[in-house]
Amino acid sequence: LGPLAACGGDSGGGGSGVAHAATKTGAMRTQLAQDTGFWNQVEAMFTLDPTKVFMNIGTAGSMPKEVLDYFDNESRQLARDSGNGYGNFLAQRQQIAPGFGVDPDELVMSYNTSAGMCVSILGIPWQRGDVVVTTNHEHGGGLTPLQIAIDRYGVEASYVKLPIGNNQSAGDYANLFEARIQQLRVQGKRVRAMMWSAPTYKTGTMLPIAELMEVVKRHGLISIVDGAHLPGMMAYNYAELGMDFMSGAGHKWQCGPGSTGILIVRNKVRTSNPTPLPPFFPVLSSGYPPTQPPGVKWAERATGSTATYDIAAVLQSTGSMNAPMFRSLAKACEVWDRIGRQKIETYDLALSSYLKEKIAERWGVDRLYSPKDDPKLLSALTSFNPFANAADVTNSQKSSQFVARLLSDYAPGFVIRNVNCPMDVAGSGVPDHWIVRISTHLWHDAADIDRLVDAMWDLSRKMG
Structure with a gap:
């Protein structure tokens, strides 16, 4: 992650720990903003509905406009030529x-x-x-x-x-x-x-x-x-x-x-x-x-x-x-390949790291089910327990309601998903945890993450 990797260490907790976390996320946000013009151009390559923020790429992505046009032209040519x-x-x-x-x-x-x-x-x-x-x-x-x-x-x-x-x-x-x-x-x-x-x-x-x-x-x-x-x-x-x-x-x-x-x-x-x-x-x-x-x-x-x-x-x-x-x-x-695969990876992981730090800052690092500090374990998927009452993580219905309301109750609405996380091997009798999962990709920016974290914090308090 280059400069972002230098911002390592845990966040969360009280007193000076909170101040350190805020300084850390601020530095990460500044880094993400340095290439905003380029990523705005990349975002413009897609036809995504502006009334929603799509953060479930782990389930399905979105074809760029030029790929859609190419697919359409190829399909029509195939039909013309039988x-x-x-x-x-x-x-x-x-x-x-x-x-x-x-x-x-x-x-x-x-x-x-x-x-x-x-x-x-x-x-x-x-x-x-x-x-x-x-x-x-x-x-x-x-x-x-x-x-x-x-x-x-x-x-x-x-x-x-x-x-x-x-x-x-x-x-x-x-x-x-x-x-x-x-x-x-x-x-x-x-x-x-x-x-x-x-x-x-x-x-x-x-x-x-x-x-x-x-x-x-x-x-x-x-x-x-x-x-x-x-x-x-x-x-x-x-x-x-x-x-x-x-x-x-x-x-x-x-x-x-x-x-x-x-x-x-x-x-x-x-x-x-x-x-x-x-x-x-x-x-x-x-x-x-x-x-x-x-x-x-x-x-x-x-x-x-x-x-x-x-x-x-x-x-x-x-x-x-x-x-x-x-x-x-x-x-x-x-x-x-034209954008640059390494550039995409770096940006995706930087967004994900920023999100993980924001979650640790608000909810505490113990709420993360994804690692954040070992760079070898990082991906652009982030899973965590968002509930005000941490024990609600075993409530699959409440988890599904959280995902649904994050889309319906906010403008723009946020598209994420929940997933069951086994806490032991099958047959052990230990209940699964129903966590939420967020995907950060090349059409997102730091502002999207800020709005998402604010919305999730607000909703977690409303749901009790």
């Missing part, structure tokens, strides 16, 4: 891949995060007794194909209980996974894979991919990342990170059309991850030959820096697809 959508969209994959730090044979334009997770998990030839270590904060998009693997192949899942709040560090996650793997192996279990969300959709905690990949490599595991919120938010180089599979959304922070996603499939061995490529078979494809290339079986994947075959081309070929939709996703990626 065209089809066959092919593997190589030109679009070549265009998009550099922005994500991978080669075209490693990038697939999928239908959404859930589709990519299904392709990833169900394409692995599991054996009965294989164990997947995952977390208690996963999304159904990953849990569903994992459950299919459990029911169909006899895979077992072991769930790590994730910490919440600000009192945590990136190293904690590596230790949690390492300890669980060691525990399972002492029991004679065959740990085969790690699956985690980065960030989690519940708290917005960015599970540290680099640190967790060290655990993966140390144990020779398959790595599966639910990165629903990564494309368009974070400027990650996926080849350097080295995960086997990363499935993300194209319609959230990347602001492409609905029903689009970005699926990264490691297709060669690099120094970033010298672990052999896992055996993998397409489960959704109309371009699957028995061997690829002739004489090479699918399980015989690359052992070096040169791919044996273009796995992305096979996964991308799924009959006649919606060509305008996928071409428009490529157009949205082009817009992001």
Whole structure:
């Protein structure tokens, strides 16, 4: 975050702590205001309803005007020509891949995060007794194909209980996974894979991919990342990170059309991850030959820096697809590359950090379910307990009312969402907490956050 990162430390509390917090948020606001003209131009690229402040990008983004126009023109051209959508969209994959730090044979334009997770998990030839270590904060998009693997192949899942709040560090996650793997192996279990969300959709905690990949490599595991919120938010180089599979959304922070996603499939061995490529078979494809290339079986994947075959081309070929939709996703990626992915990441996280500090200043840092002080754990999602009576966080109905009234009772209204946050593993009997989640993106500014915090504070007092 550059200068903003220098403003570290806790806020909240009384006396000098409050004064320090106010000074800190003031400095952060000044930093955010330095490039206002540029971000005003970016905001003007969208057609968002001015009577609302859209802060639920974690559920759905908004296509820029030029992408909307492009989508419309492509759709009309397809209709005029009675065209089809066959092919593997190589030109679009070549265009998009550099922005994500991978080669075209490693990038697939999928239908959404859930589709990519299904392709990833169900394409692995599991054996009965294989164990997947995952977390208690996963999304159904990953849990569903994992459950299919459990029911169909006899895979077992072991769930790590994730910490919440600000009192945590990136190293904690590596230790949690390492300890669980060691525990399972002492029991004679065959740990085969790690699956985690980065960030989690519940708290917005960015599970540290680099640190967790060290655990993966140390144990020779398959790595599966639910990165629903990564494309368009974070400027990650996926080849350097080295995960086997990363499935993300194209319609959230990347602001492409609905029903689009970005699926990264490691297709060669690099120094970033010298672990052999896992055996993998397409489960959704109309371009699957028995061997690829002739004489090479699918399980015989690359052992070096040169791919044996273009796995992305096979996964991308799924009959006649919606060509305008996928071409428009490529157009949205082009817009992001033009703005600058690193610039977007820096701005998104700066807004998020400002929001987290404002929440800590008003409610106290203990109300945050998202970490704020370890930069490796930051994302542009912020989750917290807004209620005057902290115990109301277990009241799902009140949480839903808070979200609804934030939109209906204020002008402009604020679009956020609530989410259930498990406080333990399933079956423990510990009730979920129903927290609110806010997304800060490139069409917001510090003034939007100030108004949001004031509205949430006011509403929390009105609701008692």
